[in-house]
Amino acid sequence: MLTLTNRSKVVVKKQMTFWEKLYIPAILGGLRITFSHFFKKKATISYPEVQREFAPVYRGQHVLKRDENGAERCTSCGLCAVACPAEAITMTSAERKPGEENLYREEKYAATYEINMLRCIFCGLCEEACPKEAIFLTDRIVPSADLRKNFVYGKNKLVEPIEKEKRISVARRQTEDVSEFKKQPNVAHNKLFEGKKLK
Amino acid sequence: MEMSFIIYKLILATCVFGASLFVAMYSTYAERKVAAFLQDRIGPNRAGPFGILQPLADGVKMFMKEEIIPNVSNKFLFLLGPSIAMLTALMTGAVIPWGTSLTINGTDYPLQVTDINIGILYLFGVVSIGVYGIMIGGWASNNKYSLLGALRASSQMISYELAMGLSIIALVMMTGTLSVREIAAQQTGWHWNVIYQPLGFLIFLICAFAETNRAPFDLAECESELVGGYHTEYSSMKLGFYLFAEYINMFISSAIIATFYFGGYNMPLIGRFVTNPNTLAMLGTMFLFLKIFFFIFFYMWIRWTIPRFRYDQLMHLGWKILIPLAIANIIFTGFGMYFFN
Numbered sequence: 431m432l433t434l435t436n437r438s439k440v441v442v443k444k445q446m447t448f449w450e451k452l453y454i455p456a457i458l459g460g461l462r463i464t465f466s467h468f469f470k471k472k473a474t475i476s477y478p479e480v481q482r483e484f485a486p487v488y489r490g491q492h493v494l495k496r497d498e499n500g501a502e503r504c505t506s507c508g509l510c511a512v513a514c515p516a517e518a519i520t521m522t523s524a525e526r527k528p529g530e531e532n533l534y535r536e537e538k539y540a541a542t543y544e545i546n547m548l549r550c551i552f553c554g555l556c557e558e559a560c561p562k563e564a565i566f567l568t569d570r571i572v573p574s575a576d577l578r579k580n581f582v583y584g585k586n587k588l589v590e591p592i593e594k595e596k597r598i599s600v601a602r603r604q605t606e607d608v609s610e611f612k613k614q615p616n617v618a619h620n621k622l623f624e625g626k627k628l629k
Numbered sequence: 630m631e632m633s634f635i636i637y638k639l640i641l642a643t644c645v646f647g648a649s650l651f652v653a654m655y656s657t658y659a660e661r662k663v664a665a666f667l668q669d670r671i672g673p674n675r676a677g678p679f680g681i682l683q684p685l686a687d688g689v690k691m692f693m694k695e696e697i698i699p700n701v702s703n704k705f706l707f708l709l710g711p712s713i714a715m716l717t718a719l720m721t722g723a724v725i726p727w728g729t730s731l732t733i734n735g736t737d738y739p740l741q742v743t744d745i746n747i748g749i750l751y752l753f754g755v756v757s758i759g760v761y762g763i764m765i766g767g768w769a770s771n772n773k774y775s776l777l778g779a780l781r782a783s784s785q786m787i788s789y790e791l792a793m794g795l796s797i798i799a800l801v802m803m804t805g806t807l808s809v810r811e812i813a814a815q816q817t818g819w820h821w822n823v824i825y826q827p828l829g830f831l832i833f834l835i836c837a838f839a840e841t842n843r844a845p846f847d848l849a850e851c852e853s854e855l856v857g858g859y860h861t862e863y864s865s866m867k868l869g870f871y872l873f874a875e876y877i878n879m880f881i882s883s884a885i886i887a888t889f890y891f892g893g894y895n896m897p898l899i900g901r902f903v904t905n906p907n908t909l910a911m912l913g914t915m916f917l918f919l920k921i922f923f924f925i926f927f928y929m930w931i932r933w934t935i936p937r938f939r940y941d942q943l944m945h946l947g948w949k950i951l952i953p954l955a956i957a958n959i960i961f962t963g964f965g966m967y968f969f970n
């Protein structure tokens with residue numbers, strides 16, 4: 431018979447021999463196998479007590495980053511929302527007023543910024559799309575909630591705290607390339623602007 | 630009949646009752662643990678240390694569930710089903726000798742609720758009523774899956790009861806008695822019946838699995854085809870009763886296997902070291918329970934090893950293999966008794 435691959439096998443429906451028909455030897459064999467598993471090391475990780483290491487590329491809850499001066503990086507360009515295959519991101523923009531330079535890095539900022547965590551598939555495309563290095567996925571788990579509306583995370587949950595020591599590190603999620611890129615002073619949005627320092 | 634006798638019987642009956650419930654309760658826990666261990670998991674470990682409060686949590690859960698009785702069901706029979714299942718499961722414990730006898734103030738207190746001289750017949754009678762619990766429950770639900778489950782259960786139980794009875798006949802021929810106590814008493818030392826009746830034991834064991842509706846013969850509640858089988862429509866504690874009755878049945882049938890074939894409360898050798906009859910009796914009871922626990926474990930071990938039989942395979946095994954084998958066993962036993970006695 432001509433076959434496309436060499437992997438096909440001819441199936442034979444063979445009659446059971448008397449020994450096989452007795453079942454008992456087979457049953458004893460099965461019992462022996464299951465019993466040997468009784469003493470095997472268990473694969474379980476008891477979650478709250480033992481926490482499993484996440485892979486470096488793990489993609490969890492998002493964070494909206496601030497820059498070195500504590501100003502929000504997001505400029506409400508909407509590229510993340512466009513990139514999002516799950517259409518999980520919505521935002522409205524607002525214009526920065528004079529005197530708000532310490533709060534918002536660019537002239538335009540996101541007045542509201544919402545991610546629906548039930549829609550999100552944690553693909554990380556928003557992170558990739560963002561030209562301002564504002565949104566990142568972190569290794570935090572989205573906690574459970576009992577109402578759908580509680581899964582729509584607004585800016586209060588997404589933007590990281592302003593205090594330096596409470597900032598959420600995304601260093602683990604950064605590839606070498608990105609870290610290198612961030613160090614280049616000639617890239618516009620990496621520059622520190624005068625007058626943006628915290629007052 | 631003096632007062633002390635009644636009190637003693639009452640205490641004993643309560644103990645047997647309590648022990649059955651307690652063992653059944655922890656069998657549910659053990660089942661999960663054994664299943665987990667056999668599958669490289671840990672099993673329940675959240676309720677209390679090592680999860681030993683899990684059965685209580687399950688009980689609370691069962692009680693708190695919504696009580697649903699289908700509109701189209703026959704209400705009386707619907708309630709009767711689980712009650713019969715539970716009742717018959719608990720009734721069998723009465724004739725099992727849990728130990729020799731305790732001597733207190735010169736009076737003998739045998740550790741058996743009642744020693745009727747036709748104990749084996751009583752056991753069979755009660756066990757075969759047990760199938761009505763499932764049959765009635767399944768029929769009264771007015772649900773095709775329940776009905777199919779009940780049908781399977783009843784035909785399976787009836788056909789396996791035959792083989793079981795035949796395998797017991799060989800045992801009765803050998804021991805010459807229908808009293809369970811005497812069967813246990815005859816197996817002193819190493820004279821366990823399993824040595825003289827290996828085939829009979831094997832048949833009895835297989836039938837016991839079928840009678841208790843345990844895997845690989847749990848076709849009556851085959852989830853893959855029948856949703857939940859005969860208890861599809863049941864909820865809350867009525868479901869709990871069905872599930873619990875299964876575990877009590879498992880306990881009792883382990884006790885019966887241990888008593889019929891594995892010497893019951895008899896311990897080889899111990900009699901040489903311990904002379905106090907009361908201590909001996911207590912040790913004997915403990916030893917019996919060890920055997921029972923082993924068989925309960927065996928039940929679970931089998932359940933998590935062997936896949937479910939197909940229905941025609943089940944009937945084939947029962948009618949075409951076990952019954953002829955059991956009859957052959959009777960004939961062999963007859964020849965054996967004729968030539969060796």
Ligand code: SF4
Nearest residue numbers: 514550551553554556
């Ligand atoms: S991770 Fe993917 S799905 Fe989630 S918000 Fe970002 S782009 Fe959308």
Ligand code: SF4
Nearest residue numbers: 504505507508510560
């Ligand atoms: S997070 Fe980035 S991509 Fe999204 S709106 Fe803000 S700046 Fe644009």
